[in-house]
Amino acid sequence: ETGVTQTPRHLVMGMTNKKSLKCEQHLGHNAMYWYKQSAKKPLELMFVYNFKEQTENNSVPSRFSPECPNSSHLFLHLHTLQPEDSALYLCASSQEAGVNQPQHFGDGTRLSIL
Amino acid sequence: EDKVVQSPLSLVVHEGDTVTLNCSYEVTNFRSLLWYKQEKKAPTFLFMLTSSGIEKKSGRLSSILDKKELSSILNITATQTGDSAIYLCAGGVVSSGTYKYIFGTGTRLKVLA
Numbered sequence A: 001e002t003g004v005t006q007t008p009r010h011l012v013m014g015m016t017n018k019k020s021l022k023c024e025q026h027l028g029h030n031a032m033y034w035y036k037q038s039a040k041k042p043l044e045l046m047f048v049y050n051f052k053e054q055t056e057n058n059s060v061p062s063r064f065s066p067e068c069p070n071s072s073h074l075f076l077h078l079h080t081l082q083p084e085d086s087a088l089y090l091c092a093s094s095q096e097a098g099v100n101q102p103q104h105f106g107d108g109t110r111l112s113i114l
Numbered sequence B: 001e002d003k004v005v006q007s008p009l010s011l012v013v014h015e016g017d018t019v020t021l022n023c024s025y026e027v028t029n030f031r032s033l034l035w036y037k038q039e040k041k042a043p044t045f046l047f048m049l050t051s052s053g054i055e056k057k058s059g060r061l062s063s064i065l066d067k068k069e070l071s072s073i074l075n076i077t078a079t080q081t082g083d084s085a086i087y088l089c090a091g092g093v094v095s096s097g098t099y100k101y102i103f104g105t106g107t108r109l110k111v112l113a
Helices: none
Strands: A006-008 A010-013 A018-025 A030-036 A044-050 A054-056 A063-070 A073-079 A086-096 A109-113 B005-007 B012-016 B021-025 B030-038 B041-051 B056-058 B060-064 B071-076 B085-095 B097-103 B107-112
Touching: A006 A086, A010 A018, A010 B041, A018 A086, A030 B056, A044 A063, A044 A073, A044 B097, A054 A063, A054 A109, A054 B097, B005 B085, B005 B097, B012 B021, B021 B030, B021 B085, B021 B107, B041 B056, B041 B060, B041 B071, B071 B085
Parallel strands: A010 A109, B012 B107
Antiparallel strands: A006 A018, A018 A073, A030 A044, A030 A086, A044 A054, A063 A073, A086 A109, B005 B021, B021 B071, B030 B041, B030 B085, B056 B060, B060 B071, B085 B097, B085 B107
16 A cells, blocks of 8 residues: 555556546645656656646646646546557655655556557 | 666576666756665655765665765665565756656666575
8 A cells, every 4th residue: 555546557548538547645745746657768757736736747748638636636637649658657746846855656557548 | 958877777686696776867956866666566765865975774775875976876685586676766856946856767676586
């Protein structure tokens, strides 16, 4: 149990589908993050939310749309994805963004685009 | 462009061996260096290093930062099969007022019984 829960664990979708990834943290943190992890590539930061406000969008295509309704929940809405979007999507949280502290990760959603 | 490079990319050792994993960083506005262990699931936090030359230890794992050489090492002594994982290094930087981590590709360690 990592304190950060992601659902679903696996997702297979076609390029025309719309789906959402969910992340929930039980650590009382105020910052949440989405990362993309592709094979043989470094973890890529996608979005950062601090106290429900988006503070970072790392040049992510608009087919990825994040939503943070409160400090405990983070969503990633997906639509018209491309095969190169197949990857492990990791959610993380930390006490606050903008300060020097470690992030706690969820187990990830393994996404496959057909 | 900010960059973190880890070496070796992969490593196979036998139980009981000692291993040293390397991480070098070329980043602006460096603030910290972190190590994570990733087995099949979530990366789990190991160490955060902010001061040069001060070793951090946790059981058989230890790590140290060298700001002059822009690098860090992670040592694992008396390795066990449970140490098999990908070890990730990340540099903490401040960019445009935002604090974020730049990750390396990781070192894949396999420990054979």
